[in-house]
Every structure is written in structure tokens, then in C-alpha cells.
Amino acid sequence: MKIAFIGLGNMGGPMALNLHKAKHTVNAFDMANGAVARWRQEGLAIASSADEAVRGAEVVISMLPASQHVDQLYLGVGESAGLLESIDAGTLVIDCSTVAAATSKKLTEVAAMKKIAVIDAPVSGGTSGAVAATLTFIVGGAAQDVERARPILEQMGKNIFHAGEAGAGQTAKICNNMLLGILMIGTSEALALGVANGLDPAVLSEIMKRSSGGNWTLEKYNPMPGVAENTPASRGYQGGFGTDLMLKDLSLAQENAMGKRIGTPLGGLARSLYATHSLNGAGSLDFSSIFTMFHK
Numbered sequence: 001m002k003i004a005f006i007g008l009g010n011m012g013g014p015m016a017l018n019l020h021k022a023k024h025t026v027n028a029f030d031m032a033n034g035a036v037a038r039w040r041q042e043g044l045a046i047a048s049s050a051d052e053a054v055r056g057a058e059v060v061i062s063m064l065p066a067s068q069h070v071d072q073l074y075l076g077v078g079e080s081a082g083l084l085e086s087i088d089a090g091t092l093v094i095d096c097s098t099v100a101a102a103t104s105k106k107l108t109e110v111a112a113m114k115k116i117a118v119i120d121a122p123v124s125g126g127t128s129g130a131v132a133a134t135l136t137f138i139v140g141g142a143a144q145d146v147e148r149a150r151p152i153l154e155q156m157g158k159n160i161f162h163a164g165e166a167g168a169g170q171t172a173k174i175c176n177n178m179l180l181g182i183l184m185i186g187t188s189e190a191l192a193l194g195v196a197n198g199l200d201p202a203v204l205s206e207i208m209k210r211s212s213g214g215n216w217t218l219e220k221y222n223p224m225p226g227v228a229e230n231t232p233a234s235r236g237y238q239g240g241f242g243t244d245l246m247l248k249d250l251s252l253a254q255e256n257a258m259g260k261r262i263g264t265p266l267g268g269l270a271r272s273l274y275a276t277h278s279l280n281g282a283g284s285l286d287f288s289s290i291f292t293m294f295h296k
């Protein structure tokens with residue numbers, strides 16, 4: 001298929017490459033020169049603009065940081081028209097960014113007026129999942145559009161869940177990430193406590209993994225440098241999932257909880273801790289660097 005891919009960051013780059021390797025004709029674009037240079041070197045064809053990338057595309061995929069980026073890209077800002085003006089009627093848009101459910105719903109509605117189908121398909125599984133094509137896609141949208149997207153999503157991931165109508169993918173995703181943010185802090189506290197008492201962090205991690213405290217952050221994403229290979233912690237917290245992106249997701253969860261009058265006390269506390277960590281200069285480091293709040 002002819003696929004346009006917009007946003008070649010930590011996640012989008014490897015996802016686009018997997019589609020290229022699966023023999024799709026991928027026309028990619030990113031506004032950052034560094035990302036463009038890196039993925040061109042890996043063999044991706046890079047368009048000179050988002051408009052050029054979507055020309056003649058049957059499917060458009062985006063993987064951008066936050067709501068404002070998705071809004072501006074597709075719907076435009078001020079005088080400049082959004083990408084929806086350049087996308088052919090009948091095209092399927094798959095937005096994989098984690099954004100507000102309201103952003104996804106609005107995009108789906110505006111696009112429908114132009115006969116363009118949109119699904120929200122945020123992902124879970126981290127950068128290693130993006131590289132290995134083992135991501136979980138959490139999808140919102142019309143059932144026929146989700147089925148149309150399924151063969152493409154299967155080339156980037158192994159679990160595809162249809163959460164409900166437009167925006168439902170985003171809602172399910174922020175529930176998951178609120179839990180992830182809390183788990184990373186809890187795991188960091190427990191490791192720091194053990195190390196302060198002279199325990200070997202690798203041994204303690206193995207004990208907790210096989211005990212009732214076991215969780216994904218211990219299994220795949222140990223926050224203490226040197227305990228596990230190929231984690232952001234073991235490469236100076238570079239790459240991975242940025243603290244500011246986690247802060248965005250926890251803020252989305254809190255906004256949602258306030259609107260629904262639901263109490264999420266640990267989610268609120270986690271948001272405050274990541275906000276403080278970001279203010280202390282760690283915004284662009286991987287979110288597992290929250291560990292350094294508890295252990296130096």
C-alpha cells in the first residue's frame with residue numbers, strides 16, 4: 001500500500017521502518033532535521049513536507065507528541081490550512097499519538113465531512129516494542145475502519161484492541177499510562193529502599209519480579225542503571241518515553257477524572273512528582289529517571 005507516515009521520533013521512526021520492511025511504499029516526514037537524517041540513513045523515503053507525503057497515499061499514519069501537534073497538523077492553525085485539505089477522500093487516517101479523547105473525536109468528525117476515515121490508535125509497548133513490531137494498539141473508531149486498519153497495524157504490533165467509538169482508544173490508553181506512571185514510582189521507591197539497606201538491586205529485582213510486587217516496569221524497564229540491559233536507565237535515560245510525555249498523559253488522566261468527578265489520588269500524586277522532576281530538568285530524559293528522585 002501507499003502509506004504516508006508523519007512523525008519519526010522514538011516511536012514513529014521504527015514503526016515506519018517496519019512498514020517499509022513489509023514492502024509497503026512508505027513516504028515519511030518529520031519536521032526535525034535530526035529525525036529525517038537518521039531514518040533516511042535507515043532506508044526510508046523522506047518527503048519534503050507533510051503535504052507531499054500524503055499525496056496519493058491510501059493510508060496516512062501520524063505519531064506526534066501531543067494534542068496541539070495533531071490539531072495543528074490536520075486542522076491547521078491561523079491562516080495555514082491543515083493536512084485534511086491535502087488528503088484524498090476515501091483515505092484512512094490512523095493517528096497513533098497519545099492525545100486528548102476530545103482531540104481524536106473532533107478530528108474524526110471534521111474528517112468525516114471530507115469523506116476521510118480516522119481512527120485513534122495509541123500504542124503501548126515502548127520503543128523496544130516499536131522496533132520489534134510487538135506493540136499493543138488501543139483503537140477507537142468505527143468497526144469497519146478498525147478492520148481496514150488491522151492488516152497494517154499487525155505489521156507494527158501483535159495485539160490490536162478495539163476499545164469503542166472515536167476517542168475510546170485514547171481513554172483506555174490514559175488509564176493504562178496512569179497505572180504505568182504510578183508503577184514506575186512504586187518500583188523506584190522499593191528499589192531505592194532495598195539498595196539503601198545494602199541489598200543487591202539485581203537480586204532484589206529478581207525477588208520482586210517473582211513475588212507479589214512483580215510488574216511490567218520490573219520485567220521490561222528496570223529504572224536502576226546497570227540492572228537490566230537495553231533499558232533507558234542503562235544508557236543514561238536517553239531515548240525511551242520522555243518524562244514530559246508521561247506528564248502529558250498523567251495530565252490528560254487528571255483532566256478526564258475531574259470531568260467525571262472520579263477520585264484518582266495516586267494518579268494526581270504521580271502527576272505532581274513527574275511535574276517536579278521535569279522542572280528539575282529531566283523533561284527530555286526517559287520517565288524511568290524518576291528513580292533518581294529516590295536514589296543518587
Ligand code: NAD
Pocket residue numbers: 006007008009010011012029030031032035050063064065066069073096097098099123124125126127240241242245
Ligand atoms: P518523540 O518526541 O520522540 O517524537 C515525536 C516526533 O514528532 C518528533 O520527531 C517531532 O519532530 C515530530 N513532529 C512533531 N510535530 C510534527 C509535525 N507537525 N510534522 C512532522 N513531525 C512532527 O515522541 P515519541 O516518543 O515517538 O512519542 C510519540 C507519541 O507516542 C506520543 O504521543 C507519546 O505519548 C506516545 N508513546 C510513546 C511511547 C514511548 O515509549 N516513547 C510509548 C507509547 C506511546
